[in-house]
Amino acid sequence: MSTVLAPPHETSPSSVSADVLARFDVAGPRYTSYPTADRFVEAFGPDDYGAAARQRRLGISAVMTPISLYVHIPFCASLCYYCACNKIITRHASRAREYLGYLEKEIALHAAQLSARTPVSQLHLGGGTPTFLSDDGLSDLMRMLRDAFSFAPGAECSIEVDPRTVDAGRLAHLARLGFNRLSFGVQDFDPDVQQAVHRIQPAQQVFDLVASARELKFQSINVDLIYGLPRQSAASFDRTLAQICELRPDRIALYAYAHLPERFKPQRRIAADELPYAATKIEMLSRSIAALTCAGYVYIGMDHFALPDDSLAVAKRQGRLHRNFQGYSTQPDCDLVALGVSAIGRVGGTYSQNAKTLEDYYDHLNQGRLPVVRGLALSRDDVLRRAVIMAIMCQGHVDFESIDIAHLITFRDYFASELAALGQLEADGLVCLTDRDLTVTDKGWFFVRAVAMVFDRYLQTDRKRARFSRII
The missing domain is CATH 3.80.30.20 (tm_1862 like domain)
Incomplete structure (x- = not known):
């Protein structure tokens, strides 16, 4: 059962310390998909x-x-x-x-x-x-x-x-x-x-x-x-x-x-x-x-x-x-x-993207082929992490038991390192953690991308984030 958060309109920038601002003035995905394009x-x-x-x-x-x-x-x-x-x-x-x-x-x-x-x-x-x-x-x-x-x-x-x-x-x-x-x-x-x-x-x-x-x-x-x-x-x-x-x-x-x-x-x-x-x-x-x-x-x-x-x-x-x-x-x-050129789609457990230039796009179609030039078939781990990240981005709340049932895992075991990494975000007042769930706080909505990034397996092994926009 999901929790719908109240809008964080009572939080003001004065409640966000300069230290927190500096630490989260980093690049990261917008998570219109996971894995990202x-x-x-x-x-x-x-x-x-x-x-x-x-x-x-x-x-x-x-x-x-x-x-x-x-x-x-x-x-x-x-x-x-x-x-x-x-x-x-x-x-x-x-x-x-x-x-x-x-x-x-x-x-x-x-x-x-x-x-x-x-x-x-x-x-x-x-x-x-x-x-x-x-x-x-x-x-x-x-x-x-x-x-x-x-x-x-x-x-x-x-x-x-x-x-x-x-x-x-x-x-x-x-x-x-x-x-x-x-x-x-x-x-x-x-x-x-x-x-x-x-x-x-x-x-x-x-x-x-x-x-x-x-x-x-x-x-x-x-x-x-x-x-x-x-x-x-x-x-x-x-x-x-x-x-x-x-x-x-x-x-x-x-x-x-x-x-x-x-x-x-x-x-x-x-x-x-x-x-x-x-x-x-x-x-x-x-x-x-x-x-x-x-x-x-x-x-x-x-x-x-x-x-x-x-x-x-x-x-x-x-x-x-x-x-x-x-x-x-x-x-x-x-x-x-x-x-159309450069368009990104999703069918089943796959993502696909068309050619990014008109020349390549037209060339594929002149050959009678779909202009798909790259994409991804999602793994079981991708699908699981997508569910968690989208719950954070959309509801600001992750119910561990719901994820356990849907994906046949034990959340606290599978994401033990991620939950440990959330400790600093909890100390900063950005999330609330219990044995049953994770909730983004009012202040945390300013940095919701940073919360989602904790569960991004690809970012854990690749810290080259220059391709992303800054999260604030």
Whole structure:
């Protein structure tokens, strides 16, 4: 039986010592999966994915378990300096038309591997900028998907929207295509911050679009924010939060900016001396949690908030919250079929990732092969540790007996070294340990990734974490 924690809005940065801040100002995974994508191997290819798809097909009889679909649209018309996504900057619409032709080939290959007309309960279009596609392009894409798969009644269909690329007419077209959830990229309303990251979009533009979306009866509207950007301060971000509370979207994704210029070239245009210190970032996070919970939002965990009647908040209350490559999700144990360049999916006990460049992606499809270039088949230990890590990330609570029963182990014996390692986190007030369970404290939610990292077997043998963002 899981425990749902109260949101940690009563904790303030003053209760987090400078010593604790310094010790946890380290890099670590965000755990949208376990094992994390950096553990994927090139030995895993199209044949391995095909075997997992066949196993799925043969293991389901009369009633088929729905899947989730993710489609990656890599194109953007302009460059945002903070962005770490796989994207292609272009203003040539012809590139999108060519890409859709290859997506159609990939969709057909996946449909052939899975059972005919596999049901879909969730669709997400990400990028890049999905709204880079024209109205006709989006129509063509939805036709391809509906021809290949059977969308369940009430399926969640969401799309990431750059407010600079749409108007009320385009939102109406999205509604006609069956999209019922929108995610607007805002990041920050402060003009100085927008200038520093090369993304200028007036607040009124977003307010007008959200008003139009509500008139069109979209079921849920999400807004993405980023704290830790250049020229941000706790006070300036307070002003953005006040505007967001006035806007009142159904969901808010509040991400910490990960400055990794050695990996992502656009970030080299950001002046490192304009970035806020770790203590300032945790101040922003603390004040954000306080402002949003006081405004009536439920703190879902780590980087997500939702209004109490939103399906994400309902899933949190009912213990059905999960985490996948798009973040927190209401879809439990749902296979994720990923389409498009660099897209990452999950089928059965495997993860797979497509080619990261258009050239490689197109080359595989021209040969009639799925563009899977790497992945991983999970071991029994991987599956066990994934259950523990996701319980920490989603519920902030691990019941040892539940893990024992589900995985046929004795938790305290199997994870004896991990429990010993948690001693310092307990002394710091980040977790509570008993003979029966592990619970993340209010203060611990600031460092929940650090708690999960204790159970990451790969990190125990590999301390080279430069590939990850800093956990605060």
